Amino acid sequence: MKVLQYLLIKPLLTVCELIPGSHFFVDDLTVISQLFETKAESLEPQGAIAPLQHLFSAHAELRLALVQLSVGASKSENLLRAASKVAEAAKSGAQLVALPECCNSPYGNTFFPEYAEPIPGPSTEAFSKAAADNCVFLVAGSIPEREGDKLYNTCTVFDPKGTLIAKYRKSHLFDIDVPGKITFQESKTLSPGNALSTFETPFGLVGIGICYDIRFPEMAQLYTRRGCRLLLYPGAFNMTTGPAHWELLARGRAVDNQLYVATISPARDETASYIAWGHSTLVSPWGEVVSKAEHAEQVIYADLDPQLVEDIRQQIPVSRQKRTDMYDLKDVSSL
Numbered sequence: 001m002k003v004l005q006y007l008l009i010k011p012l013l014t015v016c017e018l019i020p021g022s023h024f025f026v027d028d029l030t031v032i033s034q035l036f037e038t039k040a041e042s043l044e045p046q047g048a049i050a051p052l053q054h055l056f057s058a059h060a061e062l063r064l065a066l067v068q069l070s071v072g073a074s075k076s077e078n079l080l081r082a083a084s085k086v087a088e089a090a091k092s093g094a095q096l097v098a099l100p101e102c103c104n105s106p107y108g109n110t111f112f113p114e115y116a117e118p119i120p121g122p123s124t125e126a127f128s129k130a131a132a133d134n135c136v137f138l139v140a141g142s143i144p145e146r147e148g149d150k151l152y153n154t155c156t157v158f159d160p161k162g163t164l165i166a167k168y169r170k171s172h173l174f175d176i177d178v179p180g181k182i183t184f185q186e187s188k189t190l191s192p193g194n195a196l197s198t199f200e201t202p203f204g205l206v207g208i209g210i211c212y213d214i215r216f217p218e219m220a221q222l223y224t225r226r227g228c229r230l231l232l233y234p235g236a237f238n239m240t241t242g243p244a245h246w247e248l249l250a251r252g253r254a255v256d257n258q259l260y261v262a263t264i265s266p267a268r269d270e271t272a273s274y275i276a277w278g279h280s281t282l283v284s285p286w287g288e289v290v291s292k293a294e295h296a297e298q299v300i301y302a303d304l305d306p307q308l309v310e311d312i313r314q315q316i317p318v319s320r321q322k323r324t325d326m327y328d329l330k331d332v333s334s335l
């Protein structure tokens, strides 16, 4: 019987792979599969259809914790503090814990070269241990990474065994000039990454961006086309753009793509040279703010429901309605 199921469903999946937005057919395929008294996931996910694994519906709810961490001048204290917050979140039932941008170092061009380290290195070893000790997926915010003579703003992700399962280098560097308010040029010290990065969880696929990346809707759309149900943006907006755009952008990306969006900021430190806005936030695929921190150190929680993502995508099927004859988005980044 399994061979028959496989023969019936495999061609459908192959066709789906060629159609943009095809992950919306996954539930249909799962239903077809269930008619044959099995689940789509049981069909050789590691075999011939492994490249399509992300198409299969995972229907597990996920408890997410966003750690709005106080980050100071001492790298070792930052790492210890992060580990204790991961433990606190795990004790409260979190299965996926996310830290903020620049979680082992103050944010700023003078700090990046001083705090930068290779990956793997001391910071990622501490993150790996925190993930394994607490048996959680850990999205370790970002750290300044050194590779050769280049520096990157890099996010690493660990599974509950502490294995590094994803690495993402910020693609859009924060270079802005708002006269009299804020001028910042990350490109003075950092180089941009050139690839998207996702990782699998029982809830579904998760995509990563870092801070300024959230301003680029095309990137979020590509993640959606790859099958993401959650986008995580460790970020450190500031006191000018934070109140104006932080929540607006998170809600925009969530509504555009009908998925959960989380932004994770460091806690505000009024004495720092760059003052972070705080307000780590989780937005639902309907565009509603589900949970939001103030500006002090705080861990916020939310339970994510994959069915809500699928329901909203069925109800308002914008992904299937795109006029790709009028416009299109090309995914040219490396996998």
Ligand SMILES: NC(=O)CCC(=O)C(=O)O
Binding pocket: 101, 173, 174, 210, 211, 212, 213, 215, 235, 236, 237, 238, 241, 242, 245
């Ligand atoms: N660290 C960043 O990328 C800051 C981005 C930001 O503040 C913005 O307005 O965008």
